[in-house]
Amino acid sequence: MADTPKHSVSVAGIVVDEDDRVLVIQRRDNAHWEPPGGILELDESPEDGVCREVFEETGVSVAVEELSGVYKNMTRGIIALVFRCRRVSGEPTVSDESRAVAWRSIGEIVDDMDPAFAIRVQDALSREVYVRCHDGVELVGSD
Template sequence: MTGDLPRHSVSVTGVVVREDGRVLAIQRADDGRWVPPGGVLELDETPQQGVAREVMEETGIVVEPGRLVGVYKNMRLGVVSLAILCRPVGGEAHPTDEATRVAWLDPAEAVAVMPEARAVRVTDALRDDGPFLRSHDGTRLL
């Protein structure tokens, strides 16, 4: 009967910050919302490998993963996302199948355009007192 038990999905979020302090953001193709890049962690990859893959797939930017920023659980969907601070090391930002727009935003701009549940990952990444544990409903913190 274990097949009937609720399952969690594990995702990664890349909070990519350039030397000038600008943050990488995408406008999602599926719902139009601005968010940091990320997605589902594959079974055969580490969180660092997964975040590097997701950022590259969604933006064209090659990153070097750094420290864990926080763990964020979407209580409605059962998705747990590991947010990782990343440094860009190559590539060229461009739209993809998953991102209609890719931009380097000032942190205040990023927070202004992102849903609270995603914006907090950016503000948490810019702090030194994490990692943080937060829960949300997909849009707002709980």
């Protein structure tokens, strides 16, 4: 049993404003643009985890609306639960984990993000639930 592969679970929030712009961060560790999110802690629900992660990385408090997708990084064994959210309060501000925080249009997101992360935003805006796999950058397998 010790050789059994391990997975970790992360959460991310696709925070959409009234103009259909999405709150995104530029990560401090690798300068990539992504939706805010991170590893789910053992003692929290996925919804609580996404609210915590979005607040920690952006200074914005959110309410979770719905699950928009499940994404597996096939290379690293990370399962990401992605939720569509709405802003409740707070103004975007940088943190220890984000070097920039911005509201972006879908066109800007597609231009600035790796496909494996841009698709999460596109999926959340479609209001459907998706299950996808990626290699950390590109989608893999069938749609």
